[in-house]
Amino acid sequence: MLMKNALEDRIAAGQDRIIAQRNMARAADIPGWGLDADPDNDPTYPMKHSNGADHERLNYEKAPQQPLDMEILHSIERPGVTRVFGTSTPPIGLSGAIRRFAYKYSEATATHWMTLILADRVDTIQGKLTDLMHGILPNPWVERGWRAEWKHNRAGFIGRTATTALLLTAGILLLKRKKKNKYQLSNR
Amino acid sequence: MLAMNFRGPFQIRADRNRPEPEIKHPMDAIVRVTRSLICGSDLHLYHGMVPDTRVGMTFGHEFTGIVEAVGSEVQKLKVGDHVLVPFNIACGSCPHCKQELYGNCHEANPEATAVGGFFGYAHTGGGYDGGQAEYVRVPYADVSPTILLEGMDLENAVLLTDVVPTGYQAAEQAGIQKGDTVVVFGAGPIGLMAARFAWFFGAGRVIVIDELDYRLEFARKFSFAEAYNFREMNDPVVFLKKATDYFGADVCIDAVGCEASGHAWQTISGKSLLMQAGTATAFHWAVNSVKKGGIVSIIGVYGPPWNLAPLGSIMNKGLTIRGNQASVKRLLPKLIDHIMSGRINPKEIITHRFPLEEIPDAYRMFSKKLDNIIKPLLIPSRANASFA
Ligand SMILES: NC(=O)c1ccc[n+]([C@@H]2O[C@H](COP(=O)([O-])OP(=O)(O)OC[C@H]3O[C@@H](n4cnc5c(N)ncnc54)[C@H](O)[C@@H]3O)[C@@H](O)[C@H]2O)c1
Ligand SMILES: [Zn+2]
Numbered sequence: 001m002l003m004k005n006a007l008e009d010r011i012a013a014g015q016d017r018i019i020a021q022r023n024m025a026r027a028a029d030i031p032g033w034g035l036d037a038d039p040d041n042d043p044t045y046p047m048k049h050s051n052g053a054d055h056e057r058l059n060y061e062k063a064p065q066q067p068l069d070m071e072i073l074h075s076i077e078r079p080g081v082t083r084v085f086g087t088s089t090p091p092i093g094l095s096g097a098i099r100r101f102a103y104k105y106s107e108a109t110a111t112h113w114m115t116l117i118l119a120d121r122v123d124t125i126q127g128k129l130t131d132l133m134h135g136i137l138p139n140p141w142v143e144r145g146w147r148a149e150w151k152h153n154r155a156g157f158i159g160r161t162a163t164t165a166l167l168l169t170a171g172i173l174l175l176k177r178k179k180k181n182k183y184q185l186s187n188r
Numbered sequence: 189m190l191a192m193n194f195r196g197p198f199q200i201r202a203d204r205n206r207p208e209p210e211i212k213h214p215m216d217a218i219v220r221v222t223r224s225l226i227c228g229s230d231l232h233l234y235h236g237m238v239p240d241t242r243v244g245m246t247f248g249h250e251f252t253g254i255v256e257a258v259g260s261e262v263q264k265l266k267v268g269d270h271v272l273v274p275f276n277i278a279c280g281s282c283p284h285c286k287q288e289l290y291g292n293c294h295e296a297n298p299e300a301t302a303v304g305g306f307f308g309y310a311h312t313g314g315g316y317d318g319g320q321a322e323y324v325r326v327p328y329a330d331v332s333p334t335i336l337l338e339g340m341d342l343e344n345a346v347l348l349t350d351v352v353p354t355g356y357q358a359a360e361q362a363g364i365q366k367g368d369t370v371v372v373f374g375a376g377p378i379g380l381m382a383a384r385f386a387w388f389f390g391a392g393r394v395i396v397i398d399e400l401d402y403r404l405e406f407a408r409k410f411s412f413a414e415a416y417n418f419r420e421m422n423d424p425v426v427f428l429k430k431a432t433d434y435f436g437a438d439v440c441i442d443a444v445g446c447e448a449s450g451h452a453w454q455t456i457s458g459k460s461l462l463m464q465a466g467t468a469t470a471f472h473w474a475v476n477s478v479k480k481g482g483i484v485s486i487i488g489v490y491g492p493p494w495n496l497a498p499l500g501s502i503m504n505k506g507l508t509i510r511g512n513q514a515s516v517k518r519l520l521p522k523l524i525d526h527i528m529s530g531r532i533n534p535k536e537i538i539t540h541r542f543p544l545e546e547i548p549d550a551y552r553m554f555s556k557k558l559d560n561i562i563k564p565l566l567i568p569s570r571a572n573a574s575f576a
């Protein structure tokens with residue numbers, strides 16, 4: 001649906017250069033105006049200042065190899081791990097198995113990335129189970145930031161919670177009705 | 189130690205029982221964090237948009253800290269140095285680093301060849317735990333970490349790890365020429381900086397587009413920009429064409445990235461159905477609002493594998509598209525000078541300061557843009573131990 005009095009109807013046309021000229025006339029008021037201007041920095045023309053490094057592919061100076069003392073998955077678009085790598089959260093459990101599968105495919109494939117997203121969702125469930133095993137109960141009030149919503153967005157928060165509760169109740173009632181129907185059916 | 193612990197989308201814990209990081213490589217340092225920021229990029233992780241974001245990881249790529257320990261091959265950094273740590277992990281000697289592409293190092297991320305190494309940015313960013321914690325492992329410690337200058341404000345220093353250079357590079361890679369009309373999509377921290385720095389390159393007009401009035405108001409003051417709410421337009425492209433004599437802007441900057449709102453089909457296909465990696469609404473508007481032969485600078489983050497993009501218009505209009513992760517180390521000397529000379533005071537964008545313990549609230553507020561938030565800062569309680 002089109003808005004009446006949209007912003008594009010309210011502005012005047014033909015102003016672009018007039019505004020730019022006016023701004024440039026008072027450029028002294030804008031700290032730093034034009035300080036880094038450079039007519040050569042126009043990427044619509046070639047401009048790279050090559051120093052030849054691009055072709056030193058095999059014999060560049062490499063850092064020592066970080067010891068590989070944990071499972072690190074690496075892209076099949078490179079021969080092995082990089083000289084340095086992160087050691088956060090190695091692949092674990094079912095999500096880990098899914099990740100290992102994903103890393104068999106290149107970064108050009110949807111299989112690689114969509115499988116990783118799937119692994120992330122599985123990992124969330126795994127994380128909840130691990131928490132429970134360690135006696136950590138879900139605490140959405142703090143961990144989902146509901147406390148902050150209560151403080152700064154109370155109306156919106158209550159509205160959303162009420163809608164969710166309503167939907168949940170409706171869903172449960174519907175399920176119950178269905179079960180009853182089934183029962184009646186089998187009774188006949 | 190106390191650190192952020194990711195438990196799944198929209199769910200994080202301030203966890204007191206995280207193991208302290210260790211030196212894993214002779215060029216590593218361990219840093220005790222003094223200030224840390226939450227970035228719009230972290231929201232993509234928080235919302236579950238980045239593949240291979242594992243439960244148990246610590247995020248955070250914008251931090252300053254004090255060196256607590258160094259590996260055997262670290263020569264420049266000393267224990268006790270107070271440093272700002274650029275978000276890129278870079279070896280300094282691969283072909284890309286040699287060309288000053290520190291955001292594209294070849295020796296920092298085994299998991300994804302298309303992506304550089306970053307602190308606390310999923311395994312797609314190299315699998316490093318990040319700086320929303322009391323301590324962090326900092327690889328290649330002699331390459332990027334930079335010792336704070338005497339008299340440099342700590343909040344400006346921590347903004348130099350990402351936001352300031354990123355906003356600057358957004359304007360720089362846009363090839364802005366004197367008198368150019370520059371349109372910036374997004375009035376978050378990155379868009380605000382990009383708009384402000386557009387003037388440094390001699391822009392004639394700077395127009396900022398967003399949907400949050402409080403941020404547009406901020407853009408008028410902080411970035412000296414004309415600022416407009418796309419919710420008041422039928423079609424932002426028509427608005428911008430009319431505003432630019434029906435030619436289009438010389439340059440458009442996409443400082444929104446993969447979670448843009450404003451287009452129903454992009455939102456359904458990108459956010460609800462995950463048929464594309466988030467929404468490419470701002471990029472779409474940028475391509476269509478720029479002049480023929482113009483330049484579109486992508487600084488907002490997009491994820492793999494793909495997005496709906498108007499390739500036909502890019503070809504027919506002869507556009508130049510440029511994008512990259514900011515190369516923080518390359519830009520630091522120039523930007524430190526701009527700050528120390530008082531031409532820009534980046535910390536004006538920090539609106540909220542939280543103790544690290546309250547990190548779940550900080551994420552929620554930044555994600556939902558509550559309480560007129562622009563940039564949230566985290567302060568670990570151990571931060572003040574030695575430099576108060
Ligand atoms: N390339 C890099 O090196 C780099 C570094 C840091 C951040 N980033 C990216 O920059 C982007 C912005 O980061 P931020 O910290 O400013 O985030 P932010 O979430 O605070 O800001 C995004 C802004 O975009 C606005 N927006 C949403 N849809 C829009 C649309 N269709 N048109 C115009 N504005 C729209 C939002 O209202 C919000 O104000 C993110 O994608 C982030 O990942 C990139
Ligand atoms: Zn960032």
Ligand SMILES: [Zn+2]
Binds near residue numbers: 295
């Ligand atoms: Zn490198």
